[in-house]
Amino acid sequence: MSEHYEVVIIGGGAAGLNAALVLGRSKRNVLVLDENKARNNVTKASHGFLTRDGVKPEEFKEMGIGEIKAYPSVSYIESKVTSLHKDSGLFHIHGDGQNYTADRVIVATGMKDELPDIKGVDLVYGTSVFHCPYCDGWERREEPLAVFGNDPGILDYVKLIYNWSQDLMIFTNGPAEITSEEKEDLKQHGVALIEETVRELVSEDGYLKHVVTESDEVYDRSGGFILETSESQSFPLHEYFDIEFTDMGGYYTKDGCETLVDGLYVIGDSRHGFSGLLKAASEGYELAVALNHELAVNAWDRKG
Numbered sequence: 128m129s130e131h132y133e134v135v136i137i138g139g140g141a142a143g144l145n146a147a148l149v150l151g152r153s154k155r156n157v158l159v160l161d162e163n164k165a166r167n168n169v170t171k172a173s174h175g176f177l178t179r180d181g182v183k184p185e186e187f188k189e190m191g192i193g194e195i196k197a198y199p200s201v202s203y204i205e206s207k208v209t210s211l212h213k214d215s216g217l218f219h220i221h222g223d224g225q226n227y228t229a230d231r232v233i234v235a236t237g238m239k240d241e242l243p244d245i246k247g248v249d250l251v252y253g254t255s256v257f258h259c260p261y262c263d264g265w266e267r268r269e270e271p272l273a274v275f276g277n278d279p280g281i282l283d284y285v286k287l288i289y290n291w292s293q294d295l296m297i298f299t300n301g302p303a304e305i306t307s308e309e310k311e312d313l314k315q316h317g318v319a320l321i322e323e324t325v326r327e328l329v330s331e332d333g334y335l336k337h338v339v340t341e342s343d344e345v346y347d348r349s350g351g352f353i354l355e356t357s358e359s360q361s362f363p364l365h366e367y368f369d370i371e372f373t374d375m376g377g378y379y380t381k382d383g384c385e386t387l388v389d390g391l392y393v394i395g396d397s398r399h400g401f402s403g404l405l406k407a408a409s410e411g412y413e414l415a416v417a418l419n420h421e422l423a424v425n426a427w428d429r430k431g
């Protein structure tokens with residue numbers, strides 16, 4: 128036996144919960160299935176979301192779940208979805224031993240990060256070393272920072288971080304993949320380039336103290352940024368449907384967030400690679416408004 132819903136939302140981060148909120152307020156019968164492992168759980172505070180600047184990710188989530196539960200047609204179940212397929216116009220969803228069916232499915236499962244292979248990086252990521260300077264640059268302003276990365280995008284990334292602190296050292300963890308002109312440019316701006324292999328990051332309670340290289344050189348740094356976190360999709364939608372990836376690693380959709388599969392939508396990080404909380408939430412809002420509008424018009428026409 129399967130429980131049936133008008134919309135099943137897979138993933139309950141900012142994107143999925145905001146979609147559920149607006150659909151619930153539109154009296155839609157909605158289920159959110161959420162593994163509850165958002166990628167920003169490693170941080171102590173989220174920034175840049177008006178009225179929630181500095182909020183703990185868990186607190187943001189708790190408030191979101193509390194708000195959607197106020198609407199009787201919305202259910203939230205903590206569960207990992209392990210299969211999804213479409214048969215005779217109906218989606219079949221399976222998670223934690225339960226089966227569900229839905230007319231439409233919204234995938235809002237986000238991305239997961241894989242940190243570079245540097246000893247100690249997991250201890251500092253989310254506390255003093257981050258990926259997104261808009262999320263965490265302010266807290267690290269004017270500090271001696273390390274920038275980790277070695278792909279052609281590194282120079283642009285450094286130019287951005289330079290806005291928050293000009294005391295920068297780039298650690299490429301091997302020969303730098305930039306031109307000699309770019310090296311000169313860094314020198315002109317007083318940015319040190321360390322090409323030696325990094326042996327270890329030394330930290331205390333998540334706060335970076337030193338970067339130690341193979342030759343035992345010790346560089347004092349109190350925080351930093353990582354260019355490449357090798358992000359990948361948390362939920363393998365492409366294994367269930369023939370869906371392409373965008374250049375940013377997101378699932379391809381048409382305008383309006385619908386994939387090439389009728390009734391299957393993707394929002395938030397899963398669509399963009401990295402959307403930030405506000406864009407994820409707003410995309411959930413916009414999609415819910417569009418879906419409800421369509422359902423309302425269909426219901427009107429059926430009665431005509």
Ligand SMILES: Cc1cc2nc3c(=O)[nH]c(=O)nc-3n(C[C@H](O)[C@H](O)[C@H](O)COP(=O)(O)OP(=O)(O)OC[C@H]3O[C@@H](n4cnc5c(N)ncnc54)[C@H](O)[C@@H]3O)c2cc1C
Binds near residue numbers: 141142167
């Ligand atoms: C270290 C770090 C710090 C950040 N700081 C900020 C910040 O300060 N400000 C900001 O705006 N953004 C920040 N971000 C980015 C922000 O976290 C994301 O852009 C945002 O969370 C995307 O929302 P989402 O709803 O798309 O995905 P998520 O918030 O990742 O939510 C996806 C949900 O889907 C669930 N899920 C995944 N797979 C399944 C499955 N198979 N079944 C059921 N559920 C599943 C996950 O467990 C999770 O609960 C940060 C990111 C990182 C990594």
